[in-house]
Amino acid sequence: MCGIIGATGGDAVVETLLEGLRRLEYRGYDSAGVVLQGQGELWRARAARGTRSLEDLRRVVDGAPGPTAAGIGHTRWATHGGPTERNAHPHLDCTGRVAVVHNGIIENYRLLADKLAAGGHQFSSDTDTEVVAHLIEDELSGGVALADAVRATLRQVQGAFSLAVVCAGEPGTIVAARRVSPLVVGMAEAGEDGAAPAAYVASDIAAVLGHTRNLWALDDDQVVELRPQSMRVATLAGKEVEPVALQVDWDLEAAEKGGFDDYMSKEMHEQPRAVADTLLGRLLPAGTFALDELRIGPAQLAEVERVLVVACGSSHHAGLVAKYAFEHWARLPCEVDIASEFRYRDPVLDSRTLVVGISQSGETIDTLQALREARQWGAPVLVVANVVDSSMAREADGVLYTHAGPEVGVAATKTHLAQLAAMELLALYLAQIRGTLSPADARLLFADLSALPGLVGETLERDDAVAEVAARFTSTRDFFFLGRHVGLPVAMEGALKLKEIAYVRAEAYPAGELKHGPIALIEPGTVVLAVATRSPVWEKVMSNVAEVRSRGATVVLVANDGHEEAAAEADAVLWVPGTHPLFSPVVDVVPLQQFAYHTARAHGLDVDRPRNLAKTVTVE
Numbered sequence: 001m002c003g004i005i006g007a008t009g010g011d012a013v014v015e016t017l018l019e020g021l022r023r024l025e026y027r028g029y030d031s032a033g034v035v036l037q038g039q040g041e042l043w044r045a046r047a048a049r050g051t052r053s054l055e056d057l058r059r060v061v062d063g064a065p066g067p068t069a070a071g072i073g074h075t076r077w078a079t080h081g082g083p084t085e086r087n088a089h090p091h092l093d094c095t096g097r098v099a100v101v102h103n104g105i106i107e108n109y110r111l112l113a114d115k116l117a118a119g120g121h122q123f124s125s126d127t128d129t130e131v132v133a134h135l136i137e138d139e140l141s142g143g144v145a146l147a148d149a150v151r152a153t154l155r156q157v158q159g160a161f162s163l164a165v166v167c168a169g170e171p172g173t174i175v176a177a178r179r180v181s182p183l184v185v186g187m188a189e190a191g192e193d194g195a196a197p198a199a200y201v202a203s204d205i206a207a208v209l210g211h212t213r214n215l216w217a218l219d220d221d222q223v224v225e226l227r228p229q230s231m232r233v234a235t236l237a238g239k240e241v242e243p244v245a246l247q248v249d250w251d252l253e254a255a256e257k258g259g260f261d262d263y264m265s266k267e268m269h270e271q272p273r274a275v276a277d278t279l280l281g282r283l284l285p286a287g288t289f290a291l292d293e294l295r296i297g298p299a300q301l302a303e304v305e306r307v308l309v310v311a312c313g314s315s316h317h318a319g320l321v322a323k324y325a326f327e328h329w330a331r332l333p334c335e336v337d338i339a340s341e342f343r344y345r346d347p348v349l350d351s352r353t354l355v356v357g358i359s360q361s362g363e364t365i366d367t368l369q370a371l372r373e374a375r376q377w378g379a380p381v382l383v384v385a386n387v388v389d390s391s392m393a394r395e396a397d398g399v400l401y402t403h404a405g406p407e408v409g410v411a412a413t414k415t416h417l418a419q420l421a422a423m424e425l426l427a428l429y430l431a432q433i434r435g436t437l438s439p440a441d442a443r444l445l446f447a448d449l450s451a452l453p454g455l456v457g458e459t460l461e462r463d464d465a466v467a468e469v470a471a472r473f474t475s476t477r478d479f480f481f482l483g484r485h486v487g488l489p490v491a492m493e494g495a496l497k498l499k500e501i502a503y504v505r506a507e508a509y510p511a512g513e514l515k516h517g518p519i520a521l522i523e524p525g526t527v528v529l530a531v532a533t534r535s536p537v538w539e540k541v542m543s544n545v546a547e548v549r550s551r552g553a554t555v556v557l558v559a560n561d562g563h564e565e566a567a568a569e570a571d572a573v574l575w576v577p578g579t580h581p582l583f584s585p586v587v588d589v590v591p592l593q594q595f596a597y598h599t600a601r602a603h604g605l606d607v608d609r610p611r612n613l614a615k616t617v618t619v620e
């Protein structure tokens with residue numbers, strides 16, 4: 001997830017770009033950059049100092065040759081290529097006359113880059129984006145207009161993108177387009193104060209709302225040609241279309257949170273995208289799983305005899321889910337350790353144990369130290385991280401990035417779902433290498449995985465129903481969460497969410513373990529949330545639910561749509577759509593996040609900044 005912006009006309013293009021980038025920083029801040037255009041040549045400035053990138057960029061831009069008629073800008077969340085200045089956008093073609101900013105992933109960039117290199121193009125970054133600039137360069141050499149060159153280029157590109165392009169030959173023109181990644185267009189008429197008319201394009205409304213409320217959303221595969229007083233939208237085939245006008249009644253602060261009250265709910269609503277982006281480019285049409293960026297080759301992975309996962313908190317819960325996937329599909333024994341405990345036992349590790357660290361931040365000291373320990377024992381270490389080039393990603397032998405974009409809320413939501421998706425992919429990839437997965441099964445699982453973003457979206461839409469259930473329990477101070485099989489880590493994650501943002505005691509138990517002691521705590525009025533979606537252990541879960549119900553507990557179930565048999569045993573149900581049982585945590589955890597969210601809000605708490613917690617924990 002990156003942020004892009006473009007502005008042409010008006011009286012303050014540079015300030016508009018910089019201010020817009022500041023508002024887009026929530027989408028990534030690994031680097032920032034702009035290309036400015038006066039009457040012809042392009043002038044580029046970039047900076048890559050993480051959270052300080054924009055400050056640095058502002059200093060460089062102060063030295064720009066003026067005046068500026070148009071410009072494009074970018075704030076980056078690194079995916080392909082490290083977070084360096086070399087990889088910072090905008091990217092240029094060989095001549096320096098075409099500049100591109102891009103959000104998304106060009107899936108076929110390797111193929112395109114090879115062809116372009118064979119045709120003599122010189123690359124100056126490690127990004128997937130740069131191919132777009134060179135492809136446009138080739139198209140422009142045929143003497144066509146920029147918009148036509150962009151259309152011809154995008155017909156060759158696979159993947160997701162929102163992008164904006166300027167070229168030296170067409171001063172004051174910005175061409176922008178999108179597929180999957182969002183893009184809005186704005187037009188400002190001449191102001192009463194004499195301000196010149198202007199046109200804008202950006203990844204989201206917040207970046208341009210300060211300038212205009214005349215906004216439109218582009219649809220997939222639409223290309224817009226912008227000049228200060230004109231906007232023309234057409235399909236990739238060049239057919240003119242009417243864009244969808246946006247009704248915006250947010251103020252700027254609401255716009256930064258995408259119109260949500262807080263980052264947590266915004267990020268929960270970004271979960272379908274986070275899962276889709278994490279799967280993007282990794283499911284090949286032939287029914288194979290492709291993780292070629294891992295840095296640990298298939299030959300070494302084929303030698304692995306055992307997997308050990310280390311992680312903390314929500315990341316640990318993602319590991320617990322993955323254990324079932326490693327064992328079921330890849331037939332690899334798997335253990336999951338809490339990272340802070342791992343180092344203080346005498347682990348038995350060797351070069352055939354694949355150690356997988358899961359960490360959103362890639363900086364959590366407990367996990368980092370555990371992975372260092374594992375490397376000392378000669379084990380290959382693979383990290384599943386969301387932050388590119390974080391300490392863990394740099395030190396590990398291999399890395400698999402989740403593509404959830406930056407998470408501002410302290411409680412992990414979208415990054416947790418992205419971790420679950422990434423771990424499922426990893427298990428299936430290992431199964432493919434080890435030959436434990438038939439091509440027919442792979443194709444079925446593939447379809448199930450691809451459907452997950454849609455199912456998560458459907459689940460999120462039921463927020464009001466979850467809020468109603470949560471409202472019945474706002475005075476409950478003590479919850480039990482039960483689950484079995486992959487439902488257990490889901491229950492653990494649900495309990496953690498409730499503890500950390502609503503400050504309510506919540507204990508998660510393997511449902512079958514209750515009768516070995518904790519059931520003594522169940523009395524009339526005790527509230528039990530149980531994960532009871534369809535799975536091979538569904539009947540067993542329901543027997544455990546019957547045990548607590550018969551002792552007077554009030555039971556809330558997470559159950560699959562239409563499963564009336566489950567509903568009959570519950571006082572309330574959080575309904576979710578069904579999927580393959582091993583993928584079900586990706587969907588089932590969502591209503592539990594919502595339950596915690598509504599409980600916290602009912603208590604008047606700040607869900608984005610819960611007390612005593614930090615987003616990244618760098619102390620032991």
Ligand code: F6R
Nearest residue numbers: 313314315359360361364411412
């Ligand atoms: C819970 C939460 C934490 C983190 C844990 C690990 O909502 O966010 O439990 O999951 O601190 O952090 P990372 O994944 O950055 O290593």
